[in-house]
Structure formats: C-alpha cells, structure tokens
Amino acid sequence: MSEIWTEKYRAREFSDVYGQEDIVSRAEAFVKEKNMPHLMFTGPAGTGKSTLSLIIVKKLYGDDWRSNYLELNASDERGIDIVRQKVKDFARTKSLNSNFKIIFLDEADALTREAQQALRRTMEMFTQTCRFILSCNYSSKIIDPIQSRCAVFRFKQLDRPAIEKIVLSIAEKEGLILEEGVIHHLFAASEGDCRRLINILQASAVMSKEITSDLINQITKSSNNEDIKSIIEHSLNGNFTKAKEMLLEIMLIQSLQGVDIIKSVMKTIPGLGIDDQLKVRLIEKCGETEFRLVEGSDEFIQLEALLASFAVAGYRDKAKAK
Amino acid sequence: MVFSEKYRPRKVSEVTGQGAAMQSILKIITHNTKRPGAILMHGPIGCGKNSALSAIAKEMNFEVIELNASDLRGKDEMRKTVRGAVMQRSLFNKKKMIVIDEIDSVSGREKNGLIELAYLIDQSSYPVFLIANDPYSKNIASLRKKYPLVGFKKLENQDIMNILKKICVGENIVPAETSLKKLALLAGGDARAAINDLQAMGKGIDGEISVAKRDQEIGIFNALKTIFRSNSFAVTDALNNVDMPAYETMMWIDENIPVEFDVREMENAYHYLSRADIFYKRITRHNNWHFSIYSNIFITAGICFSKRKVHDQFVSYRRITRLLKMWQSNKDLKEETAGKFGKAMHCSRRKIFREMPYLKQIYGSMSDGHRESLSEELNLNSEEENFLLEVVKK
Numbered sequence: 001m002s003e004i005w006t007e008k009y010r011a012r013e014f015s016d017v018y019g020q021e022d023i024v025s026r027a028e029a030f031v032k033e034k035n036m037p038h039l040m041f042t043g044p045a046g047t048g049k050s051t052l053s054l055i056i057v058k059k060l061y062g063d064d065w066r067s068n069y070l071e072l073n074a075s076d077e078r079g080i081d082i083v084r085q086k087v088k089d090f091a092r093t094k095s096l097n098s099n100f101k102i103i104f105l106d107e108a109d110a111l112t113r114e115a116q117q118a119l120r121r122t123m124e125m126f127t128q129t130c131r132f133i134l135s136c137n138y139s140s141k142i143i144d145p146i147q148s149r150c151a152v153f154r155f156k157q158l159d160r161p162a163i164e165k166i167v168l169s170i171a172e173k174e175g176l177i178l179e180e181g182v183i184h185h186l187f188a189a190s191e192g193d194c195r196r197l198i199n200i201l202q203a204s205a206v207m208s209k210e211i212t213s214d215l216i217n218q219i220t221k222s223s224n225n226e227d228i229k230s231i232i233e234h235s236l237n238g239n240f241t242k243a244k245e246m247l248l249e250i251m252l253i254q255s256l257q258g259v260d261i262i263k264s265v266m267k268t269i270p271g272l273g274i275d276d277q278l279k280v281r282l283i284e285k286c287g288e289t290e291f292r293l294v295e296g297s298d299e300f301i302q303l304e305a306l307l308a309s310f311a312v313a314g315y316r317d318k319a320k321a322k
Numbered sequence: 323m324v325f326s327e328k329y330r331p332r333k334v335s336e337v338t339g340q341g342a343a344m345q346s347i348l349k350i351i352t353h354n355t356k357r358p359g360a361i362l363m364h365g366p367i368g369c370g371k372n373s374a375l376s377a378i379a380k381e382m383n384f385e386v387i388e389l390n391a392s393d394l395r396g397k398d399e400m401r402k403t404v405r406g407a408v409m410q411r412s413l414f415n416k417k418k419m420i421v422i423d424e425i426d427s428v429s430g431r432e433k434n435g436l437i438e439l440a441y442l443i444d445q446s447s448y449p450v451f452l453i454a455n456d457p458y459s460k461n462i463a464s465l466r467k468k469y470p471l472v473g474f475k476k477l478e479n480q481d482i483m484n485i486l487k488k489i490c491v492g493e494n495i496v497p498a499e500t501s502l503k504k505l506a507l508l509a510g511g512d513a514r515a516a517i518n519d520l521q522a523m524g525k526g527i528d529g530e531i532s533v534a535k536r537d538q539e540i541g542i543f544n545a546l547k548t549i550f551r552s553n554s555f556a557v558t559d560a561l562n563n564v565d566m567p568a569y570e571t572m573m574w575i576d577e578n579i580p581v582e583f584d585v586r587e588m589e590n591a592y593h594y595l596s597r598a599d600i601f602y603k604r605i606t607r608h609n610n611w612h613f614s615i616y617s618n619i620f621i622t623a624g625i626c627f628s629k630r631k632v633h634d635q636f637v638s639y640r641r642i643t644r645l646l647k648m649w650q651s652n653k654d655l656k657e658e659t660a661g662k663f664g665k666a667m668h669c670s671r672r673k674i675f676r677e678m679p680y681l682k683q684i685y686g687s688m689s690d691g692h693r694e695s696l697s698e699e700l701n702l703n704s705e706e707e708n709f710l711l712e713v714v715k716k
Contacts, residue, residue: 002666002699003688003692003695003696003699004663004666004667004684004696004699006667007666007667045673050668050669054668071668073664073669073670073671075670075671075672076661076664076670076671076672085458089466089471092467106668106669106670107670107672195667195669195673195677196677196680199677199680199681199684200680202680202684203680203683203684203687206683206684206687206688207687219680219683238585240580240585240588241580244580245643245645248645248646248649249645251649252645252648252649252652252712254679255656255675255678255679255682256679257675257676257678292596292600295600295603296603297596297599297600297603298569298572298599298603300576300649301572301576301592301595301596301599302596302599304576304592304595304596305592305593305595305596308585308588308589308591308592308593309589309592311585311588311589312585312586312588312589314585315585315586
C-alpha cells in the first residue's frame with residue numbers, strides 16, 4: 001500500500017471513477033469485448049485520465065498488466081526519437097495474454113507537430129500488436145490525422161458532488177474529522193483537480209486529523225502573495241539586490257514554480273502606482289518571461305531579468321514625476 | 323598500481339549502486355542452458371560495467387576473454403578472433419565468459435561482421451557480454467533486437483563517496499568529508515574519474531581541492547573584471563580560460579551585475595544574460611553545439627556593452643552567495659526527486675513540480691515510520707530526503 005494517498009486511493013474499479021460516467025461505461029464495454037481502437041483522453045489535469053487507463057489495463061490483463069503496458073511521458077522524454085525507440089522496443093514482441101499491448105502516452109500535446117507526424121507513422125507501424133492511449137489537456141493541440149485514428153474521450157472537470165464523494169471516502173478510511181463546510185473549501189482549492197485535492201487533503205491530515213477550513217487555508221494560501229508584492233516594491237524602489245534575494249528565498253523555501261510567481265506578479269501590476277503606459281510594458285514582459293519558462297529556460301535568471309525591467313520602470317516613473 | 327585497478331570490486335557484493343543490473347547479469351551467468359546467448363550492457367562512463375563483470379568472474383571463478391570491437395573489422399576478422407574465443411575450451415576446464423567492449427563502434431556498413439557475430443553467439447556455450455556506450459546507435463540495431471538490454475545507472479554522489487571512503491581506508495588517507503563530497507561532485511557520476519583524482523591528490527587532498535578551487539576563483543574574478551570593464555569586442559575571449567560549468571559562470575555574472583551597473587544598465591545586462599540562458603538551453607534541446615557560441619557572446623560582449631560608459635571606480639566583485647549555491651545544487655536534485663515521485667504517481671516531472679509544495683509538506687510532517695516507508699517506496703537517497711526536508715531559515 002502506497003504512502004502517497006493519490007496512489008493509495010487511486011480508483012481500482014470502473015465504478016470508483018467519479019464524475020465521468022459516460023466515458024467510463026464506454027471503456028467498460030471495450031474491456032468486455034477484449035478489443036478497443038486507439039484512444040485519446042483529453043481533459044484538464046487530475047480528472048482521471050491515467051487512472052482510467054490503468055483500470056483498463058488491469059482489467060484486460062490481470063496480474064500480467066505490467067508486461068503489457070508501457071507508460072510514457074512526452075514532456076519527460078528527450079525528443080520524439082527516444083519515444084519511438086521505447087515504443088519500438090516494447091511493441092516488437094506480441095502480448096502473451098491478448099491480441100494487443102497498450103501504450104499510454106501522457107502529455108501528448110507537448111509534442112511538436114513534426115513529432116506528432118512521426119508518432120502517427122509509429123502508431124500505424126505497430127497497429128498489429130499495440131493500441132495507443134494518448135492523453136492530453138487540449139485535443140486541439142493534436143494534429144487531425146492522429147485524432148481521426150482515435151476514439152476521443154473528453155474528461156470533464158470534477159464537479160462538487162464528485163469531489164465530495166472522494167473526500168468522504170478517504171476521510172472514512174483515514175479516520176479524519178471534517179469540519180462543516182470544509183468540503184467547499186477543498187473544492188475551491190483543488191479547482192476540480194483530483195491529484196491536487198488529495199495532496200492538499202494529505203498535507204492537511206499530516207498536520208491534524210481534524211480537517212478545518214483554517215487548516216486548509218493555511219496549507220494552500222499563497223503566503224507568497226505578500227512576499228511577491230514586497231519583491232515588486234523593492235524592485236520599483238531600486239532596491240534590486242533585496243528583491244533578488246527574496247525571490248530566491250521563496251523559490252527555495254516554498255518550491256514555488258516560476259510560472260506561478262509570474263502569474264501573481266502580473267496580477268499585481270494593474271494596482272501599482274505607476275504610469276499606465278509602463279504597466280502595459282511590464283505586462284508584455286511578463287508574457288515574454290512566462291513563454292520562456294514554458295519553453296524550458298532557467299526560472300531564476302528569467303525572473304531576475306523581469307525584476308530588472310521593474311527596476312527600470314520605477315526609475316523612469318520617478319524621472320517622469322520630476 | 324592505479325587505484326582504480328587495485329580497488330576494483332572482487333565480489334558481487336562489493337559492486338556499488340547497480341542492484342538491478344547485477345541481478346540481470348547473474349541470471350544469465352547462472353543459467354544452465356547449453357547456449358546462454360548474450361546480453362547488451364550499456365550505461366554512462368565509469369559507472370561500473372567492467373567492474374561488475376570482473377567481480378563476477380573473480381567470485382565465481384570464470385576465465386574472462388576480453389575483446390575490443392574496434393579491432394574486429396569485417397566478417398573474416400570477426401570469425402577468426404571471436405570463433406577462437408567461443409570454441410576453444412578453457413585451460414583447466416574453467417568456466418569462461420566473453421566480453422566484447424565498445425560494440426557500438428563496429429560500423430553499420432560492416433553488417434556481415436555483425437551477422438557473423440550473432441551466428442557465433444548462437445553457437446557459443448559461454449555467455450557473451452556486449453558493452454555499448456550508446457545502445458541506441460544505429461550500428462547495432464540488429465544486436466539490440468536480438469539480445470536483452472541491461473542498463474547501468476549513473477552512480478549517485480553518495481555511491482561515489484562510499485567507494486572513495488573505502489579506498490581512503492586502504493590507503494591511510496584521512497580526508498575531510500567535504501573534500502570527498504567535492505571530488506564526488508566533480509566526477510559527475512564517473513567513479514573512475516573520481517578515483518583517479520583521489521590518487522592524483524593523495525594525502526594532500528584537502529589542500530589540493532581548496533587550491534583547485536582558488537585557481538578557479540582567481541580565473542572567474544579576472545574574467546568578471548574583463549567583462550565588466552573592457553570596451554572592445556575581444557571581450558568575447560574573457561571566459562576561455564575559466565574552468566567552470568556554464569551555468570555556474572552565469573550565476574557568478576548574475577551575482578555581480580547589480581554590483582557593477584546602475585538600474586538602466588542592469589536591465590540591458592539581464593536582457594543579455596537571459597538570452598544567453600535561452601541559447602544555452604537550445605544546445606541540449608536541439609542537440610546543436612553551435613548555439614553555445616551565441617550564448618558565450620551574450621554573456622561576454624552582451625554584458626560588456628550594456629554599460630553606458632566605462633566605470634572606473636573600484637568595485638570588489640562578490641562570490642556567489644550561499645542561497646545561490648543552494649539553488650544551483652538543488653536544480654538537479656529537484657529533477658531527480660520529481661522523477662521518482664512521477665514514477666510512483668504515474669505522471670510527469672512537470673506535474674510533480676506543481677505539486678511539490680504539498681509533497682514537501684506531506685513528507686516533512688508525516689510520522690517517522692511513514693516517512694521511512696515512503697523513502698523506501700520511492701527509493702530516495704539521503705540527498706533527496708534532505709531536499710524534501712529542507713527549510714531555509716528566514
């Protein structure tokens with residue numbers, strides 16, 4: 001039994017997948033017939049895409065599921081060539097228990113269009129021995145030729161009743177005491193993402209078995225909003241070194257993601273007491289910085305460059321006022 | 323005698339950090355068939371591929387026939403050399419194993435050679451171990467299809483430190499723990515390199531390491547002076563003699579931009595530093611080293627010409643701060659730790675990064691018993707455990 005609750009309480013039966021009823025019954029039918037086309041799972045994070053895929057393979061192959069299932073991550077593998085090589089190595093042999101093996105490719109939308117073309121050829125090559133389940137957040141980022149080869153399953157963001165069911169069932173098994181109204185807080189904090197929900201719940205439960213709204217707030221509040229505000233103020237006032245030090249600190253202590261920091265930074269810009277033209281400039285810089293981070297640049301260096309722009313904005317604003 | 327030979331493991335139990343790979347090798351060794359076939363071993367330099375085989379041979383009393391693939395050109399040579407090894411019985415009837423190193427250096431055009439090799443392996447009554455640096459090389463695609471791949475992991479710093487410690491005991495060297503740690507860090511997973519460094523420094527290890535560090539510091543301080551103060555395009559050579567990884571160099575420049583420049587110059591300087599970082603990432607992303615030229619020009623000339631005029635007041639440049647050092651050393655740790663969580667939680671490192679604040683909270687606050695079993699479940703090493711527990715004091 002895993003120590004990580006997202007694993008310990010991962011649904012093991014079709015009936016335990018909450019909030020995706022139509023999809024689940026279609027998947028169940030595949031298992032009954034022991035046949036399925038290539039599938040594409042699209043939908044927001046934490047709605048059950050990997051879980052449903054795991055249930056399908058476990059139902060299809062029983063205890064032998066590991067040798068019939070390859071889990072790949074487009075965002076972790078270095079390039080499409082590695083993905084194809086792994087697929088080839090896995091697909092070369094036929095399954096002993098079934099007509100096909102299953103390859104789950106997570107975050108397929110992280111692949112470029114060219115890489116997707118290559119993937120399409122690979123899918124065709126091994127269609128005799130393998131079925132693909134592609135998982136992505138947005139189906140629009142997947143090229144049409146792939147979409148047309150897959151049965152598309154659209155996962156919905158988990159709604160309040162689904163979240164409630166999950167929380168109640170974990171609370172019962174872990175002996176948690178839920179304060180009235182706390183489920184609403186959990187729902188809001190999780191934003192319908194089940195992985196996030198269960199992590200928040202476990203992070204709270206290691207502090208206290210009594211789950212209260214205060215506790216949830218304490219765990220999830222971006223204590224950093226205050227910090228980020230003062231980082232920006234320091235930069236605007238020309239105290240760059242201090243700002244830089246604080247930035248590094250919150251990234252280290254709270255393991256905060258660079259992208260999240262930019263989002264908070266951007267939210268504060270409209271409320272700053274500086275010239276409006278400068279605000280637009282700074283927001284433009286935020287956009288550029290966020291893009292660079294998504295492309296894989298160094299969080300610290302890029303955020304510092306952003307702070308330097310704030311410092312200059314502060315300087316120009318003061319010059320103008322004079 | 324070189325330490326790396328003198329202290330090569332003599333028993334299977336002495337091989338460090340390669341549990342899974344060792345199991346696969348032992349399986350084929352102890353297999354009782356007439357035609358045991360071959361396995362294709364791969365892994366980074368200095369991670370213990372040869373050591374694993376020689377330890378097995380010593381402990382289980384095998385005679386080792388070593389061949390180097392770069393000497394085996396074409397079908398005839400392959401037949402002549404390998405056939406002899408495969409067919410002849412061992413003197414004194416000892417068990418035999420055949421090791422062919424650098425198998426991926428046999429060029430793909432010499433297909434006949436490889437076909438012959440596969441044929442000979444099928445005939446062989448001794449296990450054959452093929453060692454490749456790059457198992458995915460096109461040259462050996464045919465072998466890859468035929469024989470199981472056994473991957474050796476890059477050694478962790480802790481593994482390398484353990485190896486070094488054993489040698490120090492044998493050689494009566496009593497180094498500071500921090501010196502060993504630095505040696506291990508420098509080696510970047512290559513045990514042979516670390517052992518050679520240790521031998522070269524010998525008993526003076528503590529002194530040597532700080533000297534090496536001092537030289538490096540003098541180098542970077544001089545380079546900083548050139549970058550910030552010169553006013554000619556020759557500044558692009560400033561980093562040529564600095565013996566430091568690129569990211570660390572960027573951190574040194576980063577630390578000193580606010581020391582040298584005023585606000586407006588600073589924005590330019592950070593613009594170029596951030597561009598340099600982008601090109602630096604493109605090197606690995608597109609596997610194109612030419613991008614490093616741009617990266618270098620941006621962090622030298624780009625920074626240099628960010629100033630509005632040459633400054634002449636005295637400035638003392640700063641070493642990188644403790645926090646910055648931590649950030650640097652945490653970067654890799656964060657990746658590795660996230661990778662281990664990702665495997666257990668069926669998701670990518672990127673998704674784990676987003677959950678990291680919660681995962682740290684969970685790990686840090688759970689009871690000791692639970693924490694231990696979680697560490698075991700994820701197979702965390704002590705560095706990764708510390709990373710998860712780390713809280714910087716304000």
